[in-house]
Amino acid sequence: MQNAIATIKETNPIVLTVANNVTPADVANGLNALGASPMMSQTPEEADDMVNIAQAAAINLGTLNPHQRGEMEAVMEAAKKYHKPTVLDPVACGATMYRLRVVTELLHQYHFTAIRGNAGEIATLAGVDWQSHGIDAGEGNADLEKVARLAAEKLGSVIVLSGEVDIVTDGTRLARLPYGSPAFKTHVGTGDMLSSLIGAFLVTNDDAFDAAVDAVTTFTLCGQAVEDQRPGYWYPGLLNNLDAVTDEQLVTWQEAFGKEA
Ligand SMILES: Nc1ncnc2c1ncn2[C@@H]1O[C@H](COP(=O)(O)OP(=O)(O)OP(=O)(O)O)[C@@H](O)[C@H]1O
């Protein structure tokens, strides 16, 4: 979509996030700065109503527990019923047997429009050998494009494999997006923010691949364009840029920061 950012700022789509308990404020403020309307809930009893009024839903596995799993299922049931786009953030899904079992079962039960994770998380979903490091990507020598494509083919979702270069693929189309900066790694939860922001962009475009490309491009350029990249200054700068960014500004930044990926 040509005017995805303007559309979000004009229409304020509600993005329901089943958040982890580490970064919910970051996710809410990131969505809010861009112009979307964040909403969080932990109660299965209201999941149907919540999804009904939301335009998209994001599920974050960060601090998964059995109660929250019930909430995730209730939200996904409602998303199916109301035809709302969904995003999964499979935080550290290979780190424990419990997470691996729950994510495997969730992916059997439900289809997600998009899935956003780091290399370790997407490799786990694709069934590729990789040494994750807790919530971080860790190390491996698999070809990340192949890993992302495999996951997309296996799950039928748009995959966003984030990192220094972000890879977006629906199994057929593939984009390598080179924007961003090391500062992203200094703030815990930038991945969680990106996952819920993808939810907002999915509302602007029926083509989930294009929507995910727009989301990644917007978020990473807003972070790269911050003048002072020191951790204590960078994060407020990121929020300032999400607040001020326009579709035109994005093109200007893309031309200024453009590099081969
Ligand atoms: N080395 C890097 N250079 C540029 N951008 C990066 C780099 N590493 C991560 N990013 C950006 O940081 C954001 C979060 O991606 P990352 O892969 O770090 O997620 P994550 O591991 O799930 O993070 P978190 O656990 O903190 O939520 C993405 O927008 C990505 O483009």
Ligand SMILES: Cc1ncsc1CCO
């Ligand atoms: C630090 C941490 N632990 C579980 S979730 C989370 C936030 C990053 O996803």
Ligand SMILES: [Mg+2]
């Ligand atoms: Mg993460």
